[in-house]
Amino acid sequence: MKFRFATIALLVGLSSASIANACTSVAWNTEKGTFTSRTNDWVEATNPTLGGIQQGDMRSLQGNGVGDFYQVKYDIVAVLAYGELVHDGVNSEGLQVNTLFYNPMHMPTASNPSAITQFVFGEYLLANYATVDEAVKAIPTLNVGSLALEGMPMEIKLHWSITDKSGDRAVIEFDEDGINIYRGEEAMVMTNDPSMQVHIENQKNHQPNWENADRETDIGSNGNANAKSRFLHASYFQSKLTEPTSIQNGLMKLASVPYRVPTDAPYKDFGFGMSGYATEWTLTQSLETGDSVFEYNFKENWNTVKFNVYELMGKEFRVALATSQISQLAI
Template sequence: MTRLRACLFLSVAALAGIASLPGIADACTRVLWNDNGYAVMTGRTMDWPESTEPVLTIFPRGLERGGGKAGAEVIVTDNPARWTSKYGSLVTTIYGIGTADGINEAGLGAHMLYLNDTDFGARDVSKPGLHAGLWAQYLLDNAATVEEALKLFDGIQVVMVEANGHKANVHLAIEDASGDSAIIEFIGGKPVIHHGRDFVVMTNDPAYDQQLALLKNQDFSKPSSTMPLPGNVNPVDRFQRATYYLNLLPKPKGEREAAAGVLAIARNVSVPFGAPYKGFGIYNTEYRTAANLTDKRYYFELSNSPNLIWADLSLVNLDKGQPVRMLNPDNINLSGNVIASFAPGPAPF
């Protein structure tokens, strides 16, 4: 099965059916370009009704972590998860309580996106509890590959958390430097995992198995300039556009073209200012990221800034005992390589 046939799935009838689903949600797109012959590249958008207070943060190895607190609030009272970070990472934090996006020094990437159907299930105190805001960070701290990350789920339970009045109804996309990929969702209290290199695009609702079931309704194996594409901002339309354009990207000749390729798609599926979601109000794209998992380079751009910034994690001393380094990207003077602008600061979690 080609990557295109494994991801693009929508007919006119299917689009109409999904649009009528109650409570269909919003927020974010992830694309993985793992067959370009140059580097494994990934990109995402963050779409949200307010600032998520993003801070670029570099974590060294050897940090003592706890999965039960979100800021000063205790989320998991009984048997919270505890661990020591095995890998250093470069991440974008969310509300100061967790990680929305990032990569680690081994080339694992993790991306937290909204999924309205999320149900983590009843608390099982026999398993260490990890609040959802730290789900991505837990994997970045402890795994080098998708295979390793998936094995970690047997030892923890993800628990719902709320920040700024928003529940963390989230699913997770992960990928590694080999190009392997997985989409992890919790539906009806149970984990549902789609694992394989073909799972390169993720948006939001409906649940991923429903998206894959709709694959048979359309044949996009021969994309052309005359093929009609949906142009709205809902997750179904974004999924289709992202997959269509991902499969048309030309082979990059180097880093600039590789990063530009995934960022071009992220910009294409971004939510313009003022574009409405039915029942959810305005969810503009707040920022976009891209990552070269082969060379451990991380790109970031705010949607209201003309400047793209990046940092090379491979050039940072991540030894145990090194300080946590932080950078507020909301600074119009930042541009290009900003690794020298990171400053030591207290670990946010």
């Protein structure tokens, strides 16, 4: 199901620097609840921190203390990047946000301190809404706008997925023709540009080959790291998953689905020579139980951490996620 809000007055927002990167996000609805897994791919370390944001906290509308402030309605446990910017998170009601890079983002600049910037858009949804449906209905009424942030390696534009415990999911894209929101099954996989609509149509062209597939089947993915190929890769392997036998089994299965961009692989010339764009980290979660596995693989750090977001709700904490904590075998 696709919603289109074309009123230009409602389309302010998100075209400058931000916290999110080219990535893949996948959701999976099962008899044991909804699972999600996402990769975060980037040209540099984002120094992610796991942190709690509490109900009643006052948070800035434009990020890192900039702009007017608003009061948080729901507890949040989030991956924070570049300071206090919410990259991904889950709230106490079971609503989750993933933030991904989206080059076609088309929105004007924030013109006043009350605008919700791209740095805070995902956080604001988590802080104020309990379900995907609530958030989708509210989005066209929000005053949002883009704001540049010094220190970013390039201009960044965004889109978001929101998923809740019921299994409802939406992908939100701010395009030249308005706000495009994709719901349900067609929103279960997202990557980056081109638009979700292009990815969905491309997938339809290849899906007939998937029904009786084996290892020789051409699933449409060329094995490259570009967004079209990653979308087909994730869509195909997600479609082949069978029901999990446990929460742990579900987390493990879905974590194997998103394409992880290899370290040192040539990716793109961003204006300063060919750069890599490796998967910095992967986060896999059960929205039913809150069980989460965070895997960090970048530069000198190699780390896997398991935690439960619902058990951490309402607590004030900040824990670095990039620090290597691989256990040594003791015999």
